[in-house]
Amino acid sequence: MLPTLRLRRIWFRNIKHWPWVLVRTALLVAISYVIIFPLLSKLSTAFMTESDMWDATVRWIPRRFTLENIQLVIELMSYPRALFNTGLLTTVVSVLQVASCTLIGYGLARLSFRGSGLITALVAFVLVVPPQVTIIPQYLNFRFFNLYGLLPEPGINLIGSFWPFVLMSVTGMGIKNGIFILIMRQFFKGMSSSLEEAAYVDGADPLRTFLSIMLPNAIPALVTVFLFAFVWQWNDFLYTSLFMSGKTFLTTMLSRIGTGILTPSIVTLRNNTGMLLLIAPLLLVYVLMQRHFIESVERTGLVE
Amino acid sequence: MKRFRMNLERQKALYGIFFTMPFVVGFVLFFVNPFIKSMLISLSDIRFTQTGYELNYVGLKHYEFMLFVDTQYIRKIVDAFLQTLKDVPMVISFSLFSAIILNQKFRGRTLARVIFFLPVILSAGIVLRMERADFVTQVLMNSELVGAGGPAVFSDAAVRAFFEQLSLPSSFISFLMAAVDNVAVIIRASGIQILVFLAGLQSIPASLYEAADAEGATGWERFWVVTFPMLTPLILVNIIFTIIDSFTAGNSEMMNTIYDAVSLSSMGYSLSSAMAWFYFAFVAIVLAVVIKIVSKGVLYHQ
Structure with a gap:
C-alpha cells in the first residue's frame, strides 16, 4: 500500500x-461512579469524629478531620502483626493454589484419559457446595486428623497451624478453587496445538511441553487466578477464624474491633476504618500485579 | 509414526492422571468425608457434645418437613432459579463488554482497571459480612442510598422526580427505576467475570487480528470473527461461575434461609443440612443442563 x-x-x-x-x-x-460510591462514604467516615456522623450538614467532607480512628483501629487490630500473618498465609496459599490448579487444569484440558470427564464434573460439583455447609465436619476432620484411620487415634490436631490451609491448597480444595481449575482448563483447551505438537515430535515429554511451551503462554490466566486466590484468602473469615482461632489475622481482628461497644455509631466508625485498612494493601498488590502483567504480555507479544 | 502416536497417547494419559492426582486426593480427603458426614447429619437429629456431636437417625424427617410443611422452601428455590435466569445473560454481556473496553488503550486505563477490580474485593468474605451487619450506615444512608434488596446507588426519590418531570407514564418509570437498581447489582456481580475475559483477550494471538485486518474486516466483524469465537471457552467458565454465584451468593434469600435454620432450634443444624443438600442437588442439575447446552457452541482453537 x-x-x-x-x-x-x-x-x-x-x-x-x-x-x-x-x-x-x-x-x-x-x-x-456506581462502583466507587459505597466505598467513598466509608472512606470519608474513617476520618470523621463521632459528632460528624450525626451532623446533618456533614456529607462527604468531615468537619473535624481526624486521624484518631485510624490510630485507634491500628492499635485494636494489632495491625502490623495481623498484616504480617495475613500476608504470609495469603502468599503461601495463593502460590500453592495457582500451582495446583494450573497442573490440574492442564491435565484435564490437554492430557485426557479415561475418567477425566468425570473429574471435571466433580470439580464443578465441589464448587456448587459452599464451604459454610461442610465447615463443621471439616473442622473436626482437621481437629482429629487421621486420614480415614491411617494415623493412630485420636489423630493429630492440625488446628492453629498452616497445615489445613496448605493441605487444602495443594489439593485444589481451597476457597473456590474449582473455578481456578475450570479457568485454567478452558484456557489451555483454547490454545492452539501447533507448538505443542512440534514439541512432542521433537521428543519432549508432556511435563516439559507443559513447562516450556504451554505455561509461558498462560501468563494472563495465571496472574488472574493468583489475584482471585489472593483476594479470597485475604478476606476470608470463615476458615481463618476456625482453623486459626485465637491467632492474630486481619479479618479475625476486624470482626472483633466493635465488641463491647454499645454506641452503634462508634462501631460503624471503627468498622469502616478497619475495612479500609484491610482493603488498602490488596489494592496495592493489584496495582503492582496488573502493571507487571500488562507489561509482560506486551513485551513477549504472546505469539503462538 | 503410528506406533509413536500410540505411545504418545498413552504417555499423555499417564501424565494426565499424574497431573490431576492432587485433586482426586483432595476430593477424597477433604470433600467426601465432610460431604458424607453432612449427609448423615441431614438424616439425623444432632446433639453437640464436647468431642464433637452425636447423631440419632431419623430418616427423611427433615426433608419431609421442608418440602411439605414449610411452605416457603419450594418458593424460594423457584425464586432463586428465576433470579439466576435473569442474572446470567446480563452479567455475561456486561462483563464481556467491559473487558473489551478495558483492553483498549486509553489514558487512565490503570485507574479504570483498579476501579473495576473493586467489586472483586467488596464481594468477598468479611467485607460482605460486615456490610450486611453495618446497621448504622444503612440507617444513615437509608433515605438516599440503600434501597430494598441491595445498595442502590441513586436516590430513588430524586430519580423518580426527575422522570416524573419528563411526564413519563408511571409504570414506565417503575420499570426504569428497577433497571437502574439492577445496573448496580449487575456491575457488582461482574468483577470476576471481567477479569477472566480480560485475561482471555490478552491471550488472543495478534496474528489472528492481523489476518482479519488483511481481509479488510471492520471492528464489528473482527469481534464476531476473531474475538467472540476465541472467548467462547471462557464464556462457558463465566456462565458456570455466574450460575453458582447467583445461586449461592451469601446474601441470597435461599442461602440466608439455610444459614438461619441453624439457629431455629436444637435440631436446626440437621434441617439446615437437609435444605442445603436438596438445594445443591437442584443447582447441580441446572448446571449440568446448562453446560450440556452451552458446550455445543464452544469453539476450541486446535
Whole structure:
C-alpha cells in the first residue's frame, strides 16, 4: 500500500474513532461512579469524629478531620502483626493454589484419559457446595486428623497451624478453587496445538511441553487466578477464624474491633476504618500485579 | 509414526492422571468425608457434645418437613432459579463488554482497571459480612442510598422526580427505576467475570487480528470473527461461575434461609443440612443442563 494512502486511512479511522471515545469515557465514568460510591462514604467516615456522623450538614467532607480512628483501629487490630500473618498465609496459599490448579487444569484440558470427564464434573460439583455447609465436619476432620484411620487415634490436631490451609491448597480444595481449575482448563483447551505438537515430535515429554511451551503462554490466566486466590484468602473469615482461632489475622481482628461497644455509631466508625485498612494493601498488590502483567504480555507479544 | 502416536497417547494419559492426582486426593480427603458426614447429619437429629456431636437417625424427617410443611422452601428455590435466569445473560454481556473496553488503550486505563477490580474485593468474605451487619450506615444512608434488596446507588426519590418531570407514564418509570437498581447489582456481580475475559483477550494471538485486518474486516466483524469465537471457552467458565454465584451468593434469600435454620432450634443444624443438600442437588442439575447446552457452541482453537 502507498504510504500516503495508508496515512489517509489511519487519519480517517481516527476521525471515526471520536464518537466512540466519548461514549466510552461516559460509560467508564458512570460505571466507576456506581462502583466507587459505597466505598467513598466509608472512606470519608474513617476520618470523621463521632459528632460528624450525626451532623446533618456533614456529607462527604468531615468537619473535624481526624486521624484518631485510624490510630485507634491500628492499635485494636494489632495491625502490623495481623498484616504480617495475613500476608504470609495469603502468599503461601495463593502460590500453592495457582500451582495446583494450573497442573490440574492442564491435565484435564490437554492430557485426557479415561475418567477425566468425570473429574471435571466433580470439580464443578465441589464448587456448587459452599464451604459454610461442610465447615463443621471439616473442622473436626482437621481437629482429629487421621486420614480415614491411617494415623493412630485420636489423630493429630492440625488446628492453629498452616497445615489445613496448605493441605487444602495443594489439593485444589481451597476457597473456590474449582473455578481456578475450570479457568485454567478452558484456557489451555483454547490454545492452539501447533507448538505443542512440534514439541512432542521433537521428543519432549508432556511435563516439559507443559513447562516450556504451554505455561509461558498462560501468563494472563495465571496472574488472574493468583489475584482471585489472593483476594479470597485475604478476606476470608470463615476458615481463618476456625482453623486459626485465637491467632492474630486481619479479618479475625476486624470482626472483633466493635465488641463491647454499645454506641452503634462508634462501631460503624471503627468498622469502616478497619475495612479500609484491610482493603488498602490488596489494592496495592493489584496495582503492582496488573502493571507487571500488562507489561509482560506486551513485551513477549504472546505469539503462538 | 503410528506406533509413536500410540505411545504418545498413552504417555499423555499417564501424565494426565499424574497431573490431576492432587485433586482426586483432595476430593477424597477433604470433600467426601465432610460431604458424607453432612449427609448423615441431614438424616439425623444432632446433639453437640464436647468431642464433637452425636447423631440419632431419623430418616427423611427433615426433608419431609421442608418440602411439605414449610411452605416457603419450594418458593424460594423457584425464586432463586428465576433470579439466576435473569442474572446470567446480563452479567455475561456486561462483563464481556467491559473487558473489551478495558483492553483498549486509553489514558487512565490503570485507574479504570483498579476501579473495576473493586467489586472483586467488596464481594468477598468479611467485607460482605460486615456490610450486611453495618446497621448504622444503612440507617444513615437509608433515605438516599440503600434501597430494598441491595445498595442502590441513586436516590430513588430524586430519580423518580426527575422522570416524573419528563411526564413519563408511571409504570414506565417503575420499570426504569428497577433497571437502574439492577445496573448496580449487575456491575457488582461482574468483577470476576471481567477479569477472566480480560485475561482471555490478552491471550488472543495478534496474528489472528492481523489476518482479519488483511481481509479488510471492520471492528464489528473482527469481534464476531476473531474475538467472540476465541472467548467462547471462557464464556462457558463465566456462565458456570455466574450460575453458582447467583445461586449461592451469601446474601441470597435461599442461602440466608439455610444459614438461619441453624439457629431455629436444637435440631436446626440437621434441617439446615437437609435444605442445603436438596438445594445443591437442584443447582447441580441446572448446571449440568446448562453446560450440556452451552458446550455445543464452544469453539476450541486446535
